[in-house]
Amino acid sequence: MAVKLMQGNEAIGWGAIAAGCRFFAGYPITPSTEVAELLSRELPRVGGKFIQMEDELASMAAIIGARIGGLKSMTATSGPGFSLMQENIGYAAIAEIPCVVVNVQRLGPSTGQPTAASQGDVMQARWGTHGDHPIIALAPTSVRQAFDLTVKAFDFSERYRTPVILLTDEIIGHMREPVELPDLKTIQIFEHNVTEKPEHFKAFRNTPDGVPPLAPFGVGYRYHITGLFHDEVGFPTQRLDEIDPWLERVNTKLERNIDEIALVETDYEPGARLALLSYGCSARTARHALKVARAGGRKVDMLSLLTIWPFPEKQVEALGERVERIIVPEMNRGQLAGEVERMVGRKKVVRVTRANGEMVTPQMVLDAMEA
Amino acid sequence: MSEHILEAATLKKEEALLPQANWFERSETLQKLRKTKKFPTIWCAGCGIGVVMGALIRAIDHLGLDNDQVALVSGIGCTARMPVYMDFNTLHTTHGRALAFATGLKIARPDMKVIAIMGDGDALAIGGNHFIHAARRNLGITALVVNNSIYGMTGGQYSPTTPFGRKATTAPYGNIEPPFPVCELAIAAGASYVARSTVYHALELDKYLTEAIAKDGFSLIEAVSYCHTTFGRLNKLGTAADMMRALKENTIARTAFERLPPEEQAANTKIVRGNFVNIERPQYTAIYANLISEVRGGEK
Amino acid sequence: MSPQVADRTEVRLAGEGGQGMILAGIILAEAAAIYDGKNAVQTQSYGPEARGGASKAEVVISSGEIDHPEVLHADVLLALSQEAFKKFAGELKPGGLLVVDEDKVDATDAPSAVRIPVTRLAVETTGKQITANTVALGVLVGLTGVVAREAIEKAVSARAPRGTEEMNRQALEAGFAAAARVKTNR
Numbered sequence: 001m002a003v004k005l006m007q008g009n010e011a012i013g014w015g016a017i018a019a020g021c022r023f024f025a026g027y028p029i030t031p032s033t034e035v036a037e038l039l040s041r042e043l044p045r046v047g048g049k050f051i052q053m054e055d056e057l058a059s060m061a062a063i064i065g066a067r068i069g070g071l072k073s074m075t076a077t078s079g080p081g082f083s084l085m086q087e088n089i090g091y092a093a094i095a096e097i098p099c100v101v102v103n104v105q106r107l108g109p110s111t112g113q114p115t116a117a118s119q120g121d122v123m124q125a126r127w128g129t130h131g132d133h134p135i136i137a138l139a140p141t142s143v144r145q146a147f148d149l150t151v152k153a154f155d156f157s158e159r160y161r162t163p164v165i166l167l168t169d170e171i172i173g174h175m176r177e178p179v180e181l182p183d184l185k186t187i188q189i190f191e192h193n194v195t196e197k198p199e200h201f202k203a204f205r206n207t208p209d210g211v212p213p214l215a216p217f218g219v220g221y222r223y224h225i226t227g228l229f230h231d232e233v234g235f236p237t238q239r240l241d242e243i244d245p246w247l248e249r250v251n252t253k254l255e256r257n258i259d260e261i262a263l264v265e266t267d268y269e270p271g272a273r274l275a276l277l278s279y280g281c282s283a284r285t286a287r288h289a290l291k292v293a294r295a296g297g298r299k300v301d302m303l304s305l306l307t308i309w310p311f312p313e314k315q316v317e318a319l320g321e322r323v324e325r326i327i328v329p330e331m332n333r334g335q336l337a338g339e340v341e342r343m344v345g346r347k348k349v350v351r352v353t354r355a356n357g358e359m360v361t362p363q364m365v366l367d368a369m370e371a
Numbered sequence: 372m373s374e375h376i377l378e379a380a381t382l383k384k385e386e387a388l389l390p391q392a393n394w395f396e397r398s399e400t401l402q403k404l405r406k407t408k409k410f411p412t413i414w415c416a417g418c419g420i421g422v423v424m425g426a427l428i429r430a431i432d433h434l435g436l437d438n439d440q441v442a443l444v445s446g447i448g449c450t451a452r453m454p455v456y457m458d459f460n461t462l463h464t465t466h467g468r469a470l471a472f473a474t475g476l477k478i479a480r481p482d483m484k485v486i487a488i489m490g491d492g493d494a495l496a497i498g499g500n501h502f503i504h505a506a507r508r509n510l511g512i513t514a515l516v517v518n519n520s521i522y523g524m525t526g527g528q529y530s531p532t533t534p535f536g537r538k539a540t541t542a543p544y545g546n547i548e549p550p551f552p553v554c555e556l557a558i559a560a561g562a563s564y565v566a567r568s569t570v571y572h573a574l575e576l577d578k579y580l581t582e583a584i585a586k587d588g589f590s591l592i593e594a595v596s597y598c599h600t601t602f603g604r605l606n607k608l609g610t611a612a613d614m615m616r617a618l619k620e621n622t623i624a625r626t627a628f629e630r631l632p633p634e635e636q637a638a639n640t641k642i643v644r645g646n647f648v649n650i651e652r653p654q655y656t657a658i659y660a661n662l663i664s665e666v667r668g669g670e671k
Numbered sequence: 672m673s674p675q676v677a678d679r680t681e682v683r684l685a686g687e688g689g690q691g692m693i694l695a696g697i698i699l700a701e702a703a704a705i706y707d708g709k710n711a712v713q714t715q716s717y718g719p720e721a722r723g724g725a726s727k728a729e730v731v732i733s734s735g736e737i738d739h740p741e742v743l744h745a746d747v748l749l750a751l752s753q754e755a756f757k758k759f760a761g762e763l764k765p766g767g768l769l770v771v772d773e774d775k776v777d778a779t780d781a782p783s784a785v786r787i788p789v790t791r792l793a794v795e796t797t798g799k800q801i802t803a804n805t806v807a808l809g810v811l812v813g814l815t816g817v818v819a820r821e822a823i824e825k826a827v828s829a830r831a832p833r834g835t836e837e838m839n840r841q842a843l844e845a846g847f848a849a850a851a852r853v854k855t856n857r
Contacts, residue, residue: 049663069476091464116716227465292676
């Protein structure tokens with residue numbers, strides 16, 4: 001493919017097509033709508049299907065239903081819609097149905113500022129639905145990465161049978177940059193392969209990696225899927241001897257595979273005693289500040305988190321051992337910084353926050369370095 | 372027994388899908404009920420939901436459908452527990468969202484028969500928006516609404532179909548809201564097939580469900596039932612048998628209703644049973660399949 | 672002081688919704704990134720309405736990596752409305768280039784502003800007010816050389832709806848001509 005000036009939201013749409021997404025259900029909402037517009041045009045061209053549902057509750061439900069029918073599925077939304085989707089994100093988590101939810105974060109809460117950027121849904125992405133549950137959230141820092149992490153989101157959702165949140169933001173979603181996408185046909189992701197005979201199939205059994213293969217409906221594996229606590233064949237159960245091992249598997253399957261899931265980018269310098277840690281659009285700001293600081297002779301480390309959830313604890317903890325101070329710029333009131341503090345202690349963390357729709361500036365980060 | 376129901380249903384014998392003497396042994400579907408772990412059911416003794424489940428199984432059996440080709444999708448509530456007892460592809464979802472899950476499933480697998488099984492609160496309160504839009508799209512799903520006029524599982528709160536004046540645990544002085552007419556709502560929203568019967572008129576349910584499942588477009592069956600445990604107790608309506616009898620006495624077949632003089636029709640307070648709509652409209656997944664072939668053909 | 676490492680030219684195009692500022696920004700970024708061998712990032716902000724309200728496109732152009740994607744201190748500001756002028760003129764880098772539509776913006780308190788009747792030129796040249804953004808691109812590139820003239824010509828032509836290529840070429844040309852007149856008079 002040739003170099004094109006492309007929007008982050010468009011790159012997400014192409015990433016979905018490349019990953020084999022063949023069903024999209026959504027509801028119009030700024031600033032995510034371009035994803036739906038692109039897929040309404042492109043999905044039928046590859047034999048896929050697009051539907052605009054009556055709301056985000058239905059959109060989330062429909063993508064789960066379609067995946068149960070065998071189609072890789074996605075939806076895209078922003079804050080208010082993401083709030084509505086929480087109900088069935090929990091369902092997908094506990095019923096272990098792969099799906100990808102794009103959240104192009106805007107300023108909230110409530111209607112907030114529909115066209116203003118934010119990173120205010122970091123905690124909602126983790127804990128937005130009720131109850132303990134596994135979740136993966138990935139945050140791209142560029143248009144090209146929006147494509148790559150969308151592909152990754154599908155791969156993770158299939159591989160670990162979990163909803164994956166592509167937690168992007170209005171800046172990355174609407175930003176245009178030159179990108180050269182790979183040939184979409186060369187992209188491959190994890191595919192489920194059920195080898196058991198139907199009579200032996202157990203959709204929720206324990207396996208060495210904690211992720212049992214998933215069979216779609218309508219091909220001979222008749223089984224039950226429910227949002228109730230269930231046994232290994234899917235029937236509701238209140239027996240603790242059935243619930244406990246299942247809960248343990250579901251809630252630890254991501255930890256068991258954390259080395260594959262925790263994606264980070266490091267740019268470390270020997271002797272640095274100060275580090276920048278950021279993600280999404282704010283990682284761009286941090287990197288700008290990093291270059292200025294280094295040009296001025298300062299040694300600074302930089303850790304960019306591409307995986308936000310599960311939190312890359314090991315990497316952050318190791319960074320905390322390398323340096324004395326970690327500056328965390330983000331477009332909220334310190335949601336991710338709190339997680340960093342949990343790993344390295346409050347005294348080491350400097351929050352650089354802005355939650356009014358405007359980006360953190362490089363100068364704000366540089367000032368924090370001086371302080 | 373069959374003759375008795377037939378009489379009550381005012382259905383002509385040739386219209387009814389009468390089960391044959393050895394129907395249980397003949398029915399592969401029934402043989403494949405999930406008898407092992409799941410029975411007995413969670414429903415109260417005397418509940419009408421089991422009758423609807425029987426009718427559904429018989430309808431699928433009459434149509435000779437392969438179990439693998441049938442998906443039952445439900446929401447939350449007493450009625451929504453129905454799929455787990457049957458050996459199909461069964462999906463028990465969140466409250467109100469059965470039709471939204473079913474929409475994704477049907478679009479992914481247009482070849483499958485997708486049946487959404489809901490109670491009145493599930494389908495019409497929390498799921499009301501999905502209900503009208505699924506009907507509007509004419510997506511090829513059968514919506515089976517078991518209407519018992521109450522939230523049974525949570526203990527008897529008033530629902531969108533609780534009659535005016537009736538008591539519920541959240542309407543201790545009587546319900547002050549008018550109820551939704553379920554069939555009329557589906558008709559207005561664009562359903563291709565709409566019928567109503569009751570759990571007393573089981574053979575009517577068999578027939579309507581058979582027609583609804585066979586229908587290509589969106590179909591709605593309202594199966595009027597009762598909840599003696601909550602609604603009946605709060606409104607002093609007697610036992611399950613009393614409430615079953617009331618369904619016989621307080622309903623009227625559409626054909627009989629239409630023979631009534633206008634003034635009696637206007638004064639009618641009985642529930643009208645019958646098939647109200649049976650039309651052909653373009654079905655969503657068929658339209659989308661055409662769209663795909665046009666879009667792809669246009670590129671060649 | 673604005674922190675800068677790689678070379679970085681920051682252009683801000685501001686006006687009302689409906690004046691095509693965001694499209695102009697996209698075209699400028701395409702000129703840089705696709706036709707001029709440079710790197711570019713385009714961002715935008717706008718009100719919730721499709722017409723009226725403030726609309727702003729930003730383009731950062733560099734020969735190297737662009738990290739922070741938004742304008743920090745604009746090197747160039749084009750203001751096609753009074754509101755845009757009021758909001759952004761103060762954020763222009765000292766010595767930066769300010770271009771205003773002289774029929775729409777009272778810029779008496781900005782003596783160094785370059786005054787060009789962008790919208791009027793569009794109407795006079797093509798008969799269509801909507802080509803004002805193309806005229807503006809001609810003016811901007813003519814005055815700054817931020818991208819090569821050939822690059823912006825190709826970018827405009829590639830984005831012009833079928834049948835409007837000639838009209839847009841004329842509009843761009845009118846912008847370049849206006850820029851040339853300004854340069855001569857300086």
